[in-house]
Amino acid sequence: MQTADQRGQKEILVIYGDDPETMALRLAAAAGLAERIGDRHKRIGLKPNLVVPRPACEGATTHPELVRGLIAYLQQQGFTRLAILEGSWVGARTEDAFTVCGYRKLAQDTGVALIDTQQDHSRTYDCRGMELAICDCAMEVDFMINLPVLKGHCQTMLTGALKNHKGLIPNQEKRRFHTLGLHRPIAHLNTRVRSDFILMDGICGDLDFEEGGNPVPAGRMAAAWDPVLIDAWAASQLGYAAEDIPYLGLAENLGLGTADLRQALIQALSVPAAADRKVFHPGVKVMHLVPFIQEDQACSACYAALVFALSRMNRQELKRLSGPIGIGQGFKGKTGTLGVGNCTGGFTASIGGCPPVALAVLDFLRKQAIQGIS
Numbered sequence: 001m002q003t004a005d006q007r008g009q010k011e012i013l014v015i016y017g018d019d020p021e022t023m024a025l026r027l028a029a030a031a032g033l034a035e036r037i038g039d040r041h042k043r044i045g046l047k048p049n050l051v052v053p054r055p056a057c058e059g060a061t062t063h064p065e066l067v068r069g070l071i072a073y074l075q076q077q078g079f080t081r082l083a084i085l086e087g088s089w090v091g092a093r094t095e096d097a098f099t100v101c102g103y104r105k106l107a108q109d110t111g112v113a114l115i116d117t118q119q120d121h122s123r124t125y126d127c128r129g130m131e132l133a134i135c136d137c138a139m140e141v142d143f144m145i146n147l148p149v150l151k152g153h154c155q156t157m158l159t160g161a162l163k164n165h166k167g168l169i170p171n172q173e174k175r176r177f178h179t180l181g182l183h184r185p186i187a188h189l190n191t192r193v194r195s196d197f198i199l200m201d202g203i204c205g206d207l208d209f210e211e212g213g214n215p216v217p218a219g220r221m222a223a224a225w226d227p228v229l230i231d232a233w234a235a236s237q238l239g240y241a242a243e244d245i246p247y248l249g250l251a252e253n254l255g256l257g258t259a260d261l262r263q264a265l266i267q268a269l270s271v272p273a274a275a276d277r278k279v280f281h282p283g284v285k286v287m288h289l290v291p292f293i294q295e296d297q298a299c300s301a302c303y304a305a306l307v308f309a310l311s312r313m314n315r316q317e318l319k320r321l322s323g324p325i326g327i328g329q330g331f332k333g334k335t336g337t338l339g340v341g342n343c344t345g346g347f348t349a350s351i352g353g354c355p356p357v358a359l360a361v362l363d364f365l366r367k368q369a370i371q372g373i374s
């Protein structure tokens, strides 16, 4: 018999919508965050992803509205010792990112401190078999809330919770991470830097690049306590299995959580709603995939699952999908050839889910490509 804490550790709460402030508030409340933090005097670190000075709509950075909703929740619950901690990547100044991404205004409005880890001191720690330098501010918090963006990455495929903590090390160490191959140091870093709660921004993360430029609107947000488990879930939303991301297995072996998604207790707090595709201005890479899609009132999360799945297919596989793939609420009760999502259940071949998971969509489309159905 599992305890409530053990069950909570495996919980992933998902919410759909287009209002990050309200969504964050609802997720924090549903997760029972205040009860889990406990003592109102604890120092709480909020760690967004502000890798570059680009607004969140471009797919690289955490929506400030999400952080605003979380701060409102925490302050309403009596927590006052909050600080936003972040250091942009080596090629950018965090100070610029704070301004461009809307965090300076957020700090003024809420009274929460902004700490630039590029300006912080650091010390070297034994991170379970690997010596790594970590900024002081990251080690001084009693409770860390990790606020990553669910997006692709050109080297590690996924940027989620575990990788987000790279913003809490000095620039020199960031450079060294790359010489060490990223995966191992990412996993080991997380043995020393806390991730007590994760609120993942899946509103419009980038297709495959940490710097943004090809945002894929997905209109969702997720909360969890296990950083490995939520990263395994995030990987599946991009069309990857946990085994495809080496740092997930490494983190699991270091005892940081489980990458076995079958153990996850996934609960949705809302259902997806049809999105207005006219306001979506895809980047070049996403534009290349649009001709393969025939959408009619598709929800963002459903559309995103298809886009991510298509992006994982090679040119030959795509060629075999000669006809467009139906997706959206407009196809309910209709017939067709190839469809994605429960709404296309009347099609000759369709993958269910509401919304479906990109990994399952990819598997389905690859099988269809082999059979040459379309």
Ligand code: SF4
Pocket (backbone or CB within 6 Å): 272, 273, 274, 297, 298, 299, 301, 302, 327, 328, 329, 340, 341, 342, 343, 344, 353, 354, 355, 356
């Ligand atoms: S299956 Fe239909 S209702 Fe469900 S997410 Fe897809 S488009 Fe929306």
